[in-house]
Amino acid sequence: MADHITAPRRNSSGLARDVEILEILGSVEAVSGGGLGVSRVAQITGRDKAVVSRSLATLADAGIVDRDENTLAYRLGARLYALAALTVESTLTRESQPILRRVAQRARETTHLCVLRGGNVLTIASELSPHEFRTTGWEGITTAAWRTPSGRVLLSDWDEDSLARWYAEHGQDQAIVGPVPPHAAGFSVLPSPPPDRQVVADLASLRSELERIRANGYALLDEELELGVVGASAPVRDFTGRIVAALNVSAPKTRIGDRLEGLARFVASSARDLSRAIGFESSHPERP
Secondary structure (H helix, E strand, O other), X not given: OOXXXXXXXXXXXXXXXXHHHHHHHOOHHHHHOOOEOHHHHHHHHOOOHHHHHHHHHHHHHOOOEEEOOOOOOEEEOHHHHHHHHHHHHHHHHHHHHHHHHHHHHHHOOEEEEEEEEOOEEEEEEXXXXXXXXXXXXXXXXXXXXXXXHHHHHHHOOOOHHHHHHHHHHXXXXXXXOOOOOHHHOOOOEOOOOOOOOOOOOOHHHHHHHHHHHHXXXXXXXXXXXXXXXXXXXXXXXXXXXXXXXXXEEEEEHHHHXXXXXXXHHHHHHHHHHHHHHOOOOOOXXXXX
């Protein structure tokens, strides 16, 4: 949201005036103060209080702004954030295609874009490796977040309470969640991680892994989900700095060898490119 208050635009159309109000309610003053009252908004815009009051009431009726019944202050509403989320997802889907293709071509390995759905990981797009011997596309398949590097990346900006609640519900989910699609029937998914490869065994080890992800900027997979398969995932952030997706590359271990860390750094760089494409700016703080 805006970090400053713009100058009044008294000759604007009705819609532009409403947008101006929304920009003001997204300012640092409004956000840090829990909202602004009619008088303050009127003062900033240089408009009549009655006109501002009617505009705010109309926006509140539409759910675009919320009014605090105790302080009578207005703040940006849930419906506006929901519309913004739809815009981000649409932009994410569109902007990810050339980046997925570029990563698959340069890394010469299968690339995926993953999001959280129902507490677990849904792959929404895949670009296959040009090699004949390659890992498979996972589009439309939901996997347990605790078992995958993408899932752990997607959880890495959650607060402690939310993470604990999530783990209580999903910390023991099976590798593939829900019915197995026909194209996934041949996957060599391990029912449980091999003891010497298991990264997450409990909430404490999950927290430790998320700390590593935050420090490194990526997560690694080493034969934890599928025998002979390694991978790397990195976070994709929206305009607020929130993690909204994970960019993932998976490959046969025999081909990657000791190059997994280098691949992970390339995936992280590409994830930052996608983040910028959907509105994230490096000057924005990454949300904890």
